[in-house]
Every structure is written in C-alpha cells, then in structure tokens.
Amino acid sequence: xxxxxxxxxxxxxxxxxxxxxxxxxxxxxxxxxxxxxxxxxxxxxxxxxxxxxxxxxxxxxxxxxxxxxxxxxxxxxxxxxxxxxxxxxxxxxxxxxxxxxxxxxxxxxxxxxxxxxxxxxxxxxxxxxxxxxxxxxxxxxxxxxxxxxxxxxxxxxxxxxxxxxxxxxxxxxxxxxxxxxxxxxxxxxxxxxxxxxxxxxxxxxxxxxxxxxxxxxxxxxxxxxxxxxxxxxxxxxxxxxxxxxxxxxxxxxxxxxxxxxxxxxxxxxxxxxxxxxxxxxxxxxxxxxxxxxxxxxxxxxxxxxxxxxxxxxxxxxxxxxxxxxxxxxxxxxxxxx
Numbered sequence: 122x123x124x125x126x127x128x129x130x131x132x133x134x135x136x137x138x139x140x141x142x143x144x145x146x147x148x149x150x151x152x153x154x155x156x157x158x159x160x161x162x163x164x165x166x167x168x169x170x171x172x173x174x175x176x177x178x179x180x181x182x183x184x185x186x187x188x189x190x191x192x193x194x195x196x197x198x199x200x201x202x203x204x205x206x207x208x209x210x211x212x213x214x215x216x217x218x219x220x221x222x223x224x225x226x227x228x229x230x231x232x233x234x235x236x237x238x239x240x241x242x243x244x245x246x247x248x249x250x251x252x253x254x255x256x257x258x259x260x261x262x263x264x265x266x267x268x269x270x271x272x273x274x275x276x277x278x279x280x281x282x283x284x285x286x287x288x289x290x291x292x293x294x295x296x297x298x299x300x301x302x303x304x305x306x307x308x309x310x311x312x313x314x315x316x317x318x319x320x321x322x323x324x325x326x327x328x329x330x331x332x333x334x335x336x337x338x339x340x341x342x343x344x345x346x347x348x349x350x351x352x353x354x355x356x357x358x359x360x361x362x363x364x365x366x367x368x369x370x371x372x373x374x375x376x377x378x379x380x381x382x383x384x385x386x387x388x389x390x391x392x393x394x395x396x397x398x399x400x401x402x403x404x405x406x407x408x409x410x411x412x413x414x415x416x417x418x419x420x421x422x423x424x425x426x427x428x429x430x431x432x433x434x435x436x437x438x439x440x441x442x443x444x445x446x447x448x449x450x451x452x453x454x455x456x457x458x
Contacts, residue, residue, distance in 0.1 A: 123202070123204050124231060124234050124235075125231065127195065127198070127199070127229075128229060128230060128231050128234070131191065131192075131195045131229045134191055135188065135191050138187050138191065139184055139187065139188070142175070142182065142183075142184055142187055143184070145173070145175055145182075149171050150167065151167065152167075152171055152172045152173055153167035153168055153169050153170065153171055153172065154168075154169035154170050154171070154172055155167070155168055155169045156168065157169075177190050178190060189225045189226070190225075191229075192224065192225045192226075192227070192228065192229050193221060193222065193224075193225040195229040196221050196224040196225065196229060197221050199229075199234070200217060200218045200221065205238075217237075224237075244326075244331040244332070244375050244456075244457075245326060245331075245332045245334065245337075245372050245373070245374045245375055246331065246332070246333050246334070246374065246375060246376050246377075246378065246453065246456065247333075247334050247336070247337040247339060247374045247376070247377040247378065248260060248263075248333060248334070248335050248336075248378050248380065248449075249336060249337065249339045249340065249343075249377050249378065249379045249380070249419075249428070250379055250380030250381070250382060250433075251343070251382065251384060251387055251412060251415055251416060251419065252387060252412070253382065253386075253387030253388060253389075254380040254381075254382040254387050254433060255380055255382065255433065255439075255442065255445065256335045256336070256380060257274075257335065258442055259380065259442075259445060259446060259449055260272060260274070260333065260335050262442070262446045262449075263333060263446075263449065263450070263453070266450055267331070267333075267453070269330075269331075270330070270331045270332065270333050271322055271325045271326070271330045271331070271332045271333070272332075272333050272334075272335075273317065273321070273322055273332060273333075273334045273335070274334070274335040274336065275310070275313065275314055275317070275334065275335065275336040275337060275340065276310060276313045276314075276336070277313055277317050280313060280316060280317060281316075282309070282312045282313035282316050283313055285309050285312075285313075286309050286310060286313060289306055289309055302345075302348055303345040303346065303348040303349050303357065304345075304357075304360075306341075306344075306345050307341045307345045307361060307364075308364075310340065310341055310345075311338075311341065311361075311364060311365050311369065314337070314338070314365070314369075314371060315365075315369045315371065318371060318372075326372055331457075332372075334374075337374060337377070338361065338362070338365045338366070338371065338374075339374075339377050339379075339422065339426075339428075341361055341365075342358060342361060342418065342419075342422045343415045343418050343419045343422065344415055344418075345357075345361075346358065346361075346418050346422075347411070347414040347415050347417070347418040354418070354421060358422070358425075375456065376429060376452075376456050377423075377426065377428045377429065378428070378429045378431055378449060378452060378453075379419060379423055379428045379429065379430050379431060380431050380433050380445070381430050381431055381432055381433055381434075382433040382434055382439065383416075383434050383437075384412045384413050384415075384416050386433075386434050386437070386438070386439050387412070388412070429452050431445060431448050431449055431452070432445075432448070433445050
C-alpha cells in the first residue's frame, strides 16, 4: 500500500534525524573549536564554537524545527503524487497544496492521511441568502440538474432542536440584550445543524457524496452577528467558527453561493409568498431595518470568506428565476472542474 510505505519511510527518517540531533547536542561540548583555561578552576577545557555545524532552517537547529521540516516534505510529496492528487478537482488541488505549511503542524500518519482523504472527498456547497431571496426555488431547480447530490435545509423545524428555534422566532424568549441574543440564538441553530449532521447526512458526505445545503453556519454570521456592534464582529466570527467547525466538528463548506437580493425586493417577495399577510412574517422577516443590517453583515462576511456572489436583481427589479438559476449552475460546474 502506497500510503503505508510512505508513512513507514517518514517514521524511519524522523526517528533517525531526531536521534542524530540529540547525539549532536550531546557531543557539542566535546567538539569545540579550541582549548582554553577555566577562569575559576584553571583547568583545560574546550571553548569556542562547535567544529561541526548543523541546521534545519535559518541557522536554527531544534528537534521541533526538524520535525516540521520532515512533515512538510512528506505532505508536499503526498500532494504531488498522482495516486492522491488524482482524486482532487483542479480547485481542490490548488487549495490543498496551499495548506502544506499548515499541515506541517500535524503528524504524517495514516490516520491523518485518511482524515484528509475524507476532507478531499467531501464536498459541501452552501446556497445562502436573506429571507425571500429565492433559496428554496433555486435548490429545487438545482435538483433537476444534479439529482444525485444530497440536499439539506436549515433549520430543520421538525427536529427537537428545530422546535426551540420556532419558539425563538416566535419571540417567546424576549431577550432584551442583543449581545446575549446573538450568542444564545447562535447556539440554538448550531445544535440543530449538529444533530442533523450526526443523525442524517454525515454518512453521505463521508461517502463522498456532494451535499448542497440551503443555509449553514453562514446564516448565524448574517443574522446573529448583526445584533452586535461592528467592532465585535471579528470576535463573534472567531467564536462561531471555533464552536461549529472545531468543537462540533462540522464540515467546512467548499464554497458558499450568496443570492444577492436587495432587502426591499426580498420583502415584497416574502409578502407575496404569505399572500400579503404581514402577521405570518417571523421576528426577523418583519423588521426591515434588521434585514438591512443583516445584508450589511452578509457583505462583510462574503468579502472576508470569499463567498461567490450571485446577482439576483437589476434596476430595482428581481432577475428572472431562470437567469439566476443559469448563473448558479455555471458556478457549480466551475467548482466541480
């Protein structure tokens, strides 16, 4: 097996190098450049620099520097090998090769290689947008083009965690502090995503199936972050990503497509959906000022995270469903190349 052989070679090289470095450090006091007298005892001792020099990088020598250098060498070799790189799209090849430096912090082990293979094979594409932006319609159209993809939608109102979200959106909790609400509400949605992932679609993404999600962690970033003052946005995003991606272990999206629909137009579309009955709007949908702030937050995160923006309006009017659909399909095809 190619991977086992490569890991075995890595382990031998690592062990030999570490042993050599430790022996070098142990020998250093005995292979200095000159003899001299000890100022206190008058005894003859060795002084000066070491006759033999060793370095890993930038004139530094340490076991940790050596380990990182060897890891970097083997991770690079893995990404240059056709047996591994052949499984990646052109975009993924570029993305993962750029992660070699980050991977030098991780052991080159079979476990980590196989975990990386899972990351390589899994593809999560998120369709994001504000309420009334046409996500549901576009997901249904994408299904016709790519029927073999797995499709999920958040929040899952039918789950136990979804019932908590329903209560929140109905205004049952009446949280007066925007700061508190941003974090508590984020936890409601995060738990809903986590429970759905573990009980439903984890097996699909780990089996290599492409998953398309209507809303994801990005929705928290839009709808909850905006409750905070702008100077707190970066702090909130760090907290959110650490909770969902690191602590909960949720898959990170390969790409997020944002349906860029102006809020005044999306509100009209929402009211049309509800037959003009404003009472059917939830606490987010009914607050136009809040939705405008959410759009501003979305633009902030989109620029920071490199979301793909899908124009949905022109000249104050929504673009046709088909025109938006064609743009989305074109972007998905580019992602899969």
